Amino acid sequence: MENYTQIPNYVLDFLARTKLSPTQYRIALVVCRFTFGFHRKKAKLSLSFLSKATGCTERLIQREVTELVEMGIFLEGLEGRTRTLEFNIDHMSEVYDPYPQNTHGSDITLSKQTGTPRPNGQVPTLSKQTTKKESNKENIKENKRYIDLIQIEDTFFKVYNDRFKEKFGKDHSKVTEDQMADIQLRIDHLKSFEVTEEEFIKATKEHFETLPKGNDGKIFAFLQASARYFEIPYFEFS
Known part of the structure; x- marks a missing residue:
């Protein structure tokens, strides 16, 4: 059957x-x-x-x-x-x-x-x-396995890596599978509130333009502050 x-x-x-x-x-x-x-x-x-x-x-x-x-x-x-x-x-x-x-x-x-x-x-x-x-x-x-963000086929990842490269002259560093899972959940959270690519580009531009001296610019801090950038509820995944 x-x-x-x-x-x-x-x-x-x-x-x-x-x-x-x-x-x-x-x-x-x-x-x-x-x-x-x-x-x-x-x-x-x-x-x-x-x-x-x-x-x-x-x-x-x-x-x-x-x-x-x-x-x-x-x-x-x-x-x-x-x-x-x-x-x-x-x-x-x-x-x-x-x-x-x-x-x-x-x-x-x-x-x-x-x-x-x-x-x-x-x-x-x-x-x-x-x-x-x-x-x-x-x-x-x-048994950690590291993931290269530039290999992820997602517009938001590409936008952030492009901004990172403009600022630091290199691609964003690799992340662990555990970190990648958390990042993906946070990206999904943004998309669930219909954050557009244009809004994401604008927010990352502001983020890097106001980045404090000594800040490594990694995506984790940006996503944790996403509630401020996009005026959406903050949700703790971890």
Whole structure:
């Protein structure tokens, strides 16, 4: 039979007993469709794609995806300049027994502090110290791979690198995968508020013209100050 998605039972059981917002369930369904539906572990899913697939705003998608990652349900990665999402299978199988003793049919809540009861009565704790998100950061530290901004096919990156080169006579330095993930999220944040290329060019021009002496001009500080340049809400991704 064609045109169907095989979803592992433990994923369905886990999601059925996990209290999520309606938007989070929509996102989970899209991730199922584009991972299990194509027989792959992870999928490239940008904010704009998830927004179109769910009918929700990019701002709402960003907030809910961040929450799902913090809860340990998703693992986040980066391929090129696009974010990838996958289910945190190890965490799901670790904290959830689909038919725990004496809790069959009960309403179980999974939060940042509370896991799902196990047959032995113990309740695993889900915290920032035990999530795969933190584990991923440690793995990147152990095996860093650097990315050249000038190789990223995005107008905003090109504009910033051109301004940087005008100021310092060289291309912007390479960044780690972890830094690139944060940069891409911040760029997506700007685009979700419909910041145009012209506005971005004007802001980078002002940024470099008023750059304090001794400032290295790297993109991180500029993006952190983006709320001031573009008059949009500041959002902390990390």
